[in-house]
Amino acid sequence: MFSQQPLFEMRDIVKEFSGVPALSGINLSVRPGECLGLCGENGAGKSTLMKVLSGVYPYDSYCGQILWEGEELRSRSTSDSERAGIVILHQELMLVQQLSVTENIFLGNEMRLSCGRMNYPAMHQRAAELLARLKLTDVNVAAPVMNYGNGHQQLFEIARALAKEARLLIFDEPTSSLSAKEIEVLLSIIDDLKRAGVACIYISHKLDEVMRVCDTITVIRDGKHIATHPVATLDENGIIGLMVGRALEARFPRTERQVGAVVLEARDVSCWDVTNPQRKRVDNASLQVRAGEILGIAGLVGAGRTEFMSAIYGAYAGRSVGEVWVAGQVVHIAFPADAIAHGLCLVPEDRKRHGIVPQMSVAENITLASLSDYARIVRVDSDSELATVEREIARLRIKTASPGLPVASLSGGNQQKVVLSKMALKTPKVLILDEPTRGVDIGAKYDIYKMIFDLADRGVASSWCLQNCLRFSV
Amino acid sequence: MTNMKISSSELRLLFARHKLLAMLLALALIWLFFWHQTNGGFLRPNSISNLLLQMSVTGMLACGMVLIIIAGEIDLSVGSLLGLLGGLVAILTVNLGWNTWLSVAVVLAAGAALGLINGALTTRLRVPSFIVGLGGMLAYRGLLQLSTDSVTIAPVPDDLGAIAQAFVPPGLSWGIAVLIIVLTCCLTLARRRRHHRLGLKVPPRWMDALKVGAIGATAIGFVMVLNQAYGVPLPVLILLALLGVFSWITNQTVFGRHIYAVGGNVEASRLSGVNVMRVKLLVFMLMGLMCAFAGIVTTARAAAGSPSAGIGGELDAIAACFIGGTSMRGGSGTVYGALIGALVMASLDNGMQQMNVDTSWQMIVKGAVLVLAVWIDVATRSERT
Ligand SMILES: Nc1ncnc2c1ncn2[C@@H]1O[C@H](COP(=O)(O)OP(=O)(O)OP(=O)(O)O)[C@@H](O)[C@H]1O
Ligand SMILES: [Mg+2]
Numbered sequence: 001m002f003s004q005q006p007l008f009e010m011r012d013i014v015k016e017f018s019g020v021p022a023l024s025g026i027n028l029s030v031r032p033g034e035c036l037g038l039c040g041e042n043g044a045g046k047s048t049l050m051k052v053l054s055g056v057y058p059y060d061s062y063c064g065q066i067l068w069e070g071e072e073l074r075s076r077s078t079s080d081s082e083r084a085g086i087v088i089l090h091q092e093l094m095l096v097q098q099l100s101v102t103e104n105i106f107l108g109n110e111m112r113l114s115c116g117r118m119n120y121p122a123m124h125q126r127a128a129e130l131l132a133r134l135k136l137t138d139v140n141v142a143a144p145v146m147n148y149g150n151g152h153q154q155l156f157e158i159a160r161a162l163a164k165e166a167r168l169l170i171f172d173e174p175t176s177s178l179s180a181k182e183i184e185v186l187l188s189i190i191d192d193l194k195r196a197g198v199a200c201i202y203i204s205h206k207l208d209e210v211m212r213v214c215d216t217i218t219v220i221r222d223g224k225h226i227a228t229h230p231v232a233t234l235d236e237n238g239i240i241g242l243m244v245g246r247a248l249e250a251r252f253p254r255t256e257r258q259v260g261a262v263v264l265e266a267r268d269v270s271c272w273d274v275t276n277p278q279r280k281r282v283d284n285a286s287l288q289v290r291a292g293e294i295l296g297i298a299g300l301v302g303a304g305r306t307e308f309m310s311a312i313y314g315a316y317a318g319r320s321v322g323e324v325w326v327a328g329q330v331v332h333i334a335f336p337a338d339a340i341a342h343g344l345c346l347v348p349e350d351r352k353r354h355g356i357v358p359q360m361s362v363a364e365n366i367t368l369a370s371l372s373d374y375a376r377i378v379r380v381d382s383d384s385e386l387a388t389v390e391r392e393i394a395r396l397r398i399k400t401a402s403p404g405l406p407v408a409s410l411s412g413g414n415q416q417k418v419v420l421s422k423m424a425l426k427t428p429k430v431l432i433l434d435e436p437t438r439g440v441d442i443g444a445k446y447d448i449y450k451m452i453f454d455l456a457d458r459g460v461a462s463s464w465c466l467q468n469c470l471r472f473s474v
Numbered sequence: 475m476t477n478m479k480i481s482s483s484e485l486r487l488l489f490a491r492h493k494l495l496a497m498l499l500a501l502a503l504i505w506l507f508f509w510h511q512t513n514g515g516f517l518r519p520n521s522i523s524n525l526l527l528q529m530s531v532t533g534m535l536a537c538g539m540v541l542i543i544i545a546g547e548i549d550l551s552v553g554s555l556l557g558l559l560g561g562l563v564a565i566l567t568v569n570l571g572w573n574t575w576l577s578v579a580v581v582l583a584a585g586a587a588l589g590l591i592n593g594a595l596t597t598r599l600r601v602p603s604f605i606v607g608l609g610g611m612l613a614y615r616g617l618l619q620l621s622t623d624s625v626t627i628a629p630v631p632d633d634l635g636a637i638a639q640a641f642v643p644p645g646l647s648w649g650i651a652v653l654i655i656v657l658t659c660c661l662t663l664a665r666r667r668r669h670h671r672l673g674l675k676v677p678p679r680w681m682d683a684l685k686v687g688a689i690g691a692t693a694i695g696f697v698m699v700l701n702q703a704y705g706v707p708l709p710v711l712i713l714l715a716l717l718g719v720f721s722w723i724t725n726q727t728v729f730g731r732h733i734y735a736v737g738g739n740v741e742a743s744r745l746s747g748v749n750v751m752r753v754k755l756l757v758f759m760l761m762g763l764m765c766a767f768a769g770i771v772t773t774a775r776a777a778a779g780s781p782s783a784g785i786g787g788e789l790d791a792i793a794a795c796f797i798g799g800t801s802m803r804g805g806s807g808t809v810y811g812a813l814i815g816a817l818v819m820a821s822l823d824n825g826m827q828q829m830n831v832d833t834s835w836q837m838i839v840k841g842a843v844l845v846l847a848v849w850i851d852v853a854t855r856s857e858r859t
Contacts (some may be wrong), residue, residue: 315745340747354745357738361806368735369746371728378727383668402675422746 007027007168007199008073011051013064016046017409020401022048023062023223030168030216035200037214037231039207041243041398041441042413045089045223046203050170054088055081079108086166089174091347091412091439092352093153097146104145121456130159135185147275150177150266150349155186158186158234169193170201175209176438177349186214205413207236207431219243231373243445260291262328263461264312264344265428269322269364271307277278278320279309281340289430289461294452295422306349309432311341313346338367338440343429347436349421358408362400363389365407365418368424392421396447412439420448424455431462433454493799493851497814500847504818508825516825519679519703526700527638527775529820530709531556531768533813535791536798537713537720538764538813541757543795545723546737546804547603549592549758551610552765553787557617557780559585564627564779566636574634582766586612589762593755611788619781628778641705644697649695650711658689705787709771713813714765720809733757737804790819793840797847818847 004278006029023045030036038046038239054061059066066073068084075081076224080090091430095104102120105127111119128139134155147151154177160171171190175183177405183206190200198216204210210217210231217234219242227242245277264287271282273451282304289295297305311320314333324331333339336346356365365373366389374385389403396417407418417437424431437445452462515521535552542549564744566577592610596603629635642650662682669676685809701708722729732753735743768787773779798815800807822843826836843852 105733314743318611336745337747339748346745348745349741353739354741356804357735357742357802359738362732364731368743368748370729371731375728378729379722380726380728380731381728383671386668426747 006030006051007069009065009067010049010053011067013049013066013067015048015052015057015062021223023052025064026220026223026225028053028218028225032199033168033194033197034216035194035214037210037217038201038203038220039210039217039219039239039243040464041419042439043411043446044220044243045084046220047411048171048223050088050172050203054078054086054170056111057090059468063091064079065378067194070084082164085226086170087164087166087168088170088402089157089163089172091172091235093150093157093350095145095153095156098144098203099154101131101139101141101145101148104156105130105141105163107160107408120289126163127159130162131155133162133189134159135182143275149275151182152180155182155454162189166198167197168201170203172203173205173439174202175204175206177435183209205439205445207442208238223244240442243441245278256260257292257457259293260459261327262288262290263306264289265325266308266312267323267325269308269311269320271304271311271316271320272318272342274318281318281458282311287312291429291459291461292456293461294456295462306434309346309434313344313432315339315346340426340428344432344433345369345428345430346360347423347434349417349434349438349440351415355422356407356415359406361404362407362410362418366403366425367422368390369422375427388425396421396443396451401410411440413436413444416440417448419446420451424451427455428460431460433462452459478756481583493784493811494814496850497811497818500850501814501818501821504821504825508821508828509679512825512828515535516828519699521824522696523700523703523830525820525824526710527707528824529817530707530713531772531775532767532787532790532794532819533816534716534764534771535656536786536794536812536816537716537809539763539788539791540795540798540800540807540809541720541724541733542603542761542803543800543802544737544807545733545754545757546740547596547754547757548607549556549610549761550607550788551592551605551614551615552607552761552768552791553784553789554611554618555585555588555762555765556784556787557782558614559588559766560624560770560773560783561627561781563770564630564773565621565720567631568627568629573759574631577634578637578770578825581770582763585762585764585766585769586759587762590755590760591760592762596758597751597754607739607788608745614750615785622779624780624781626778626780630773630777630779634770635777636708638707638709638771639777640708640713642708644701644705647697647701647706650706650714651697654693655686655690658686683818711765714769716764717813725811729756731752736821737806737807774824790816793844796818796851797844799851815847817844818840 007180009029010028011025013023013026014021014435019295020135025161026045026049027054028036028049038049040046043230053066058420059074060078060162073084076083080114093327095106098461099107102123106123111122113119124141131137131139136152137154139152141150145156148156154174158173158174174186177185187209189347190202190431200212200421207378211234211402214231216228217231217239221243228461243343266285268286269282270280270284273279273281285304285308287308308317310320312333313426314335315325326344331342336439339346357368360368363386367385371380374388386403392398393400398410398414398417398421400414410418416437433452437448456462527550534535535556539549539552563577563581564784566572566580567574571776592603592606595606602852611763645807662685666682697706724733732743732748734749735746737746737751740750751834772783776783794815794816795807796802796806798811798813800812819840823836828840831839
């Protein structure tokens with residue numbers, strides 16, 4: 001089925017971050033037209049390995065060899081590896097929010113007229129074609145990307161990768177904000193690419209996607225290569241077993257409980273678009289959550305879930321109206337601080353933009369929202385703060401060498417756990433979760449579900465915004 | 475990887491971890507150079523006393539400025555504000571004959587209020603702080619010239635002059651030096667114990683001992699040398715106290731943590747319930763207060779209120795912050811770093827004056843050193859990701 005000559009080979013890749021090994025001797029190879037699934041727990045080293053391959057880390061910052069069609073590849077930057085034909089779609093969104101959709105899709109790869117002028121007509125047209133291929137039709141390609149939600153932005157990233165002439169396409173969790181329908185579109189595009197002889201590497205914690213699109217699966221754990229098998233010889237439980245090195249009993253720790261009185265009620269919430277004040281993003285939506293209840297809010301990408309939730313939370317950028325009742329009383333929420341004071345907490349969808357403070361340490365991020373709980377008058381009691389942090393790190397199994405490291409050095413899934421723990425520490429009355437398990441591995445998902453159920457047992461209501469959330473609604 | 479590269483990257487790591495060490499090393503080199511060029515004159519007690527006095531004004535501004543820059547803002551009006559507040563204290567005491575301490579209190583309050591105005595323009599009206607600063611730089615200077623009729627106001631009362639011209643009695647200086655040493659010992663021990671209890675990495679004993687020893691030796695050395703002149707100048711003591719207070723604010727308080735958070739990611743901080751507006755307002759207010767301190771010391775030192783006081787002060791303060799390793803983009807920086815930066819700037823001024831270097835060359839050298847220092851800081855920063 002595939003030509004036997006591999007497109008590239010990585011040999012004995014070792015990468016350390018200030019003495020802590022992230023990759024210890026990994027081998028990997030992919031043939032043209034093959035799709036390789038890369039699986040592993042949060043912090044296993046998947047993204048790091050792909051950054052090595054795509055030149056994000058220059059060739060003298062790691063040990064080992066990369067052979068590209070039999071010749072050694074020494075990329076000093078991503079543009080070197082892009083010239084060879086390696087295109088990577090990063091785990092975190094890398095769009096320039098102020099630039100238009102078209103400008104983002106062609107950033108660094110612009111179509112030119114004479115004298116270096118931008119060829120806007122051609123680029124707009126090509127961008128629209130690319131988006132049409134992704135079945136996105138309601139997008140104005142000349143509008144800035146910040147007008148669009150996370151799911152759309154992820155599709156723009158995919159379009160950007162498709163716009164380049166790739167021979168190897170790396171997808172690092174491309175579907176974490178996409179709905180089932182959009183995922184299906186992406187997977188069929190990957191099938192087309194494979195037929196055209198493009199090699200793909202696909203990283204995802206959603207194993208059904210991996211099983212559906214990949215030909216071969218490689219599992220890594222703690223920076224070490226564990227196994228490579230053809231997909232036909234594996235099932236989901238087999239992959240999980242290889243990933244965690246032990247069997248997971250339950251994947252979903254559901255318990256039954258009584259729900260109490262209504263704690264949060266939102267009535268007739270409407271939001272208007274930030275740039276186009278005529279257009280309603282949310283039209284008279286209402287919501288009721290009871291104590292101990294876990295409410296799922298479903299909807300496609302761009303259906304307005306995020307806008308609805310951020311309007312309740314006082315964080316919506318545009319104009320919004322509506323009434324919010326907490327525990328039977330109408331409250332006025334103008335800022336997130338007001339919402340938190342009334343016992344509402346929000347775990348935002350985009351951890352990079354809204355969740356973490358990258359330069360601050362893991363510990364400082366975890367306690368950011370609840371810092372005054374550790375303060376005697378104004379001074380922070382660092383003993384009790386650190387004790388809490390250590391407990392949280394152990395509870396959610398956040399993988400970090402020390403709580404003092406900057407949070408930006410954590411793997412994506414572990415950053416997500418930090419954001420979640422930050423808001424849960426406020427012990428809110430209502431916890432609003434916008435895609436809380438984005439990019440989190442299966443074991444950690446279990447931990448997070450358990451945490452939410454524990455909170456629910458203590459009477460905390462939560463409302464989830466999810467793509468496929470029917471099975472979560474109580 | 476070659477051996478050479480490993481050693482250079484190790485060196486880089488060492489400097490990245492112990493930025494303080496690198497900065498002190500650079501300072502030592504500068505001092506050595508001037509000591510050599512002035513035949514030892516640069517390090518005589520009188521000269522050092524003068525150097526520290528000269529540094530204290532920039533240092534006070536840098537204390538406030540570093541918070542502003544960490545919070546992701548900038549304030550260009552501080553030089554003019556310093557002049558205005560220095561002029562105000564002269565007007566109150568000389569022209570209106572007010573009691574000195576009352577005037578000082580009023581000027582401090584006025585500083586905080588003007589800082590609040592800068593902050594309110596930035597946060598409430600959402601005018602970018604760069605523009606607010608630029609406007610303030612012109613407006614405050616104009617206000618000063620208007621209120622002093624562009625003439626120097628002199629002589630100020632003796633007790634006002636004493637704020638900058640008095641010296642701490644030798645005995646008391648020794649007491650303070652001992653206090654500093656005891657305090658450092660206690661803090662270091664407490665930190666070791668806490669790290670140990672929480673299972674965090676405890677630095678090797680010799681390293682902490684070395685650190686405490688170095689701080690102690692510096693404190694004793696300074697008191698010894700300064701007591702050979704007239705003693706520790708009062709403004710230097712004030713600056714030391716400010717260093718303590720501001721370090722405490724940034725490291726220990728909720729407010730301090732929020733400053734770093736706001737500078738690091740405004741959106742994430744807001745969604746976590748941090749009152750971003752209040753944090754920024756307070757930071758600007760502290761900056762105004764520091765301008766008042768610096769203005770009073772400037773007027774006291776010259777024994778006169780001058781309409782040109784503090785010109786270029788904002789640039790020195792900003793340069794000090796960046797030399798001290800504060801990040802341009804906000805979210806990281808330290809108070810002690812900014813003060814070492816201020817000491818570097820003052821040393822360059824002082825040393826080149828003693829060498830009789832032409833003022834144009836002084837500016838060229840200072841500019842070059844600023845760029846060089848920040849380049850070294852960026853280059854030794856631990857790997858970009
Ligand atoms: N810049 C960095 N500095 C220090 N450590 C880092 C850095 N980047 C990654 N690491 C560490 O390397 C390890 C592997 O991280 P990586 O991002 O590759 O994980 P991952 O497999 O992609 O996980 P996830 O599924 O959560 O995205 C982690 O333990 C992480 O803490
Ligand atoms: Mg990753």
